Amino acid sequence: xxxxxxxxxxxxxxxxxxxxxxxxxxxxxxxxxxxxxxxxxxxxxxxxxxxxxxxxxxxxxxxxxxxxxxxxxxxxxxxxxxxxxxxxxxxxxxxxxxxxxxxxxxxxxxxxxxxxxxxxxxxxxxxxxxxxxxxxxxxxxxxxxxxxxxxxxxxxxxxxxxxxxxxxxxxxxxxxxxxxxxxxxxxxxxxxxxxxxxxxxxxxxxxxxxxxxxxxxxxxxxxxxxxxxxxxxxxxxxxxxxxxxxxxxxxxxxxxxxxxxxxxxxxxxxxxxxxxxxxxxxxxxx
Amino acid sequence: xxxxxxxxxxxxxxxxxxxxxxxxxxxxxxxxxxxxxxxxxxxxxxxxxxxxxxxxxxxxxxxxxxxxxxxxxxxxxxxxxxxxxxxxxxxxxxxxxxxxxxxxxxxxxxxxxxxxxxxxxxxxxxxxxxxxxxxxxxxxxxxxxxxxxxxxxxxxxxxx
Ligand SMILES: Cc1cc2nc3c(=O)[nH]c(=O)nc-3n(C[C@@H](O)[C@@H](O)[C@H](O)COP(=O)(O)OP(=O)(O)OC[C@H]3O[C@@H](n4cnc5c(N)ncnc54)[C@H](O)[C@@H]3O)c2cc1C
Ligand code: FES
Ligand code: FES
Numbered sequence: 001x002x003x004x005x006x007x008x009x010x011x012x013x014x015x016x017x018x019x020x021x022x023x024x025x026x027x028x029x030x031x032x033x034x035x036x037x038x039x040x041x042x043x044x045x046x047x048x049x050x051x052x053x054x055x056x057x058x059x060x061x062x063x064x065x066x067x068x069x070x071x072x073x074x075x076x077x078x079x080x081x082x083x084x085x086x087x088x089x090x091x092x093x094x095x096x097x098x099x100x101x102x103x104x105x106x107x108x109x110x111x112x113x114x115x116x117x118x119x120x121x122x123x124x125x126x127x128x129x130x131x132x133x134x135x136x137x138x139x140x141x142x143x144x145x146x147x148x149x150x151x152x153x154x155x156x157x158x159x160x161x162x163x164x165x166x167x168x169x170x171x172x173x174x175x176x177x178x179x180x181x182x183x184x185x186x187x188x189x190x191x192x193x194x195x196x197x198x199x200x201x202x203x204x205x206x207x208x209x210x211x212x213x214x215x216x217x218x219x220x221x222x223x224x225x226x227x228x229x230x231x232x233x234x235x236x237x238x239x240x241x242x243x244x245x246x247x248x249x250x251x252x253x254x255x256x257x258x259x260x261x262x263x264x265x266x267x268x269x270x271x272x273x274x275x276x277x278x279x280x281x282x283x284x285x286x
Numbered sequence: 287x288x289x290x291x292x293x294x295x296x297x298x299x300x301x302x303x304x305x306x307x308x309x310x311x312x313x314x315x316x317x318x319x320x321x322x323x324x325x326x327x328x329x330x331x332x333x334x335x336x337x338x339x340x341x342x343x344x345x346x347x348x349x350x351x352x353x354x355x356x357x358x359x360x361x362x363x364x365x366x367x368x369x370x371x372x373x374x375x376x377x378x379x380x381x382x383x384x385x386x387x388x389x390x391x392x393x394x395x396x397x398x399x400x401x402x403x404x405x406x407x408x409x410x411x412x413x414x415x416x417x418x419x420x421x422x423x424x425x426x427x428x429x430x431x432x433x434x435x436x437x438x439x440x441x442x443x444x445x446x
Contacts, residue, residue: 099418
């Protein structure tokens with residue numbers, strides 16, 4: 001196996017394109033090193049992207065926020081400005097693993113590993129994040145949810161990699177939140193995850209809403225009916241009950257040691273409601 | 287398979303090594319540099335026994351490649367005491383009997399050291415969360431948490 005650490009996007013794309021399927025992008029390595037050691041994969045080359053400036057910076061412009069793909073959880077947690085704008089996204093990334101894992105695990109790696117339970121993904125979907133993808137044919141931008149295909153797989157062409165995630169600066173009265181259910185208080189994988197972003201009208205009713213769920217289907221999913229249920233409404237018991245039902249109806253989970261189909265489906269509704277209450281409260285204060 | 291030449295600073299000394307692309311920092315330390323103070327528990331980021339500090343951040347040495355460390359500053363348990371004088375955390379672990387077999391201890395000590403550098407006055411809850419990525423299978427966590435809190439208090443006193 002070869003190890004390369006290019007300093008430019010072009011050089012990384014060239015290395016990945018030339019090596020074809022045997023090359024892997026290497027960020028924090030918290031998934032990749034385990035997969036290599038357990039002989040689940042046998043890459044011919046690792047292309048470490050941490051020396052590429054564009055993947056390492058967080059840029060807070062007037063209208064747009066860019067989070068570099070190889071920014072770590074610990075670094076995102078220390079970015080007070082970003083935490084104010086997207087507390088849900090930052091909380092989600094900060095739930096990944098221990099402090100040791102936080103020092104290495106990147107937001108891009110968490111997304112690209114494409115685990116159905118990856119914590120960053122529902123939060124990124126809820127916040128309307130777009131991935132900036134570089135490849136042999138130049139750069140394209142795609143809504144994050146459109147890149148998810150199935151467990152472990154994204155719709156990235158050979159030679160493509162994610163450079164950053166791009167988010168619109170939240171309008172006034174916007175708030176986001178992410179919650180997950182795990183049987184312990186730390187160090188576990190989500191049984192259900194729920195990310196929510198809401199924007200409120202001046203009269204306190206809902207102007208925009210996105211709700212996404214993790215760990216309840218082969219990929220994280222947007223709750224498609226959420227806007228129909230929420231737009232123009234206040235957050236009363238009836239609206240919450242409708243949201244819970246829509247969230248549960250979005251689920252297509254598996255039975256495993258962490259939770260049964262029935263449990264996951266029911267908890268998805270509960271968590272979506274709890275998360276929207278937090279997001280709503282944040283929106284009222286923003 | 288080709289080897290990579292890497293120049294690092296380990297516990298203040300310049301250390302050069304060569305390694306293969308798939309060798310972890312844990313393997314480089316234990317097998318090539320003979321620094322066996324860093325322990326191998328799981329090799330998958332779950333137990334924290336291999337915790338070292340790289341460029342100021344605690345990480346699992348089993349989830350870092352040697353090849354990516356050119357120019358890195360690495361702190362391991364071997365550099366924790368000053369000569370024969372133990373670091374306050376090491377002394378408090380002894381005083382509180384916070385170790386039995388000791389396999390987990392270097393990882394706990396490095397993690398606690400990193401925590402106290404960032405937060406000299408942690409609450410018990412903060413200590414427990416910071417140590418959540420370190421497993422101990424014989425001593426139990428209570429004595430370890432007490433030792434860390436006691437060391438923090440002593441370190442605050444000696445700097446004030
Ligand atoms: C002890 C432990 C606990 C964990 N707990 C959690 C948890 O609670 N929640 C959770 O969600 N995850 C958890 N994880 C997994 C989490 O650490 C990873 O998913 C991590 O976020 C991946 O980031 P990385 O930078 O380490 O990726 P890497 O391992 O470097 O890469 C992961 C995958 O993404 C690809 N890749 C990386 N970056 C890019 C890019 N920019 N463009 C294209 N492809 C890319 C790689 O080729 C690889 O296939 C845990 C892991 C460990 C070891
Ligand atoms: S050996 Fe590295 S975390 Fe267990
Ligand atoms: S002292 Fe034996 S594992 Fe902690």
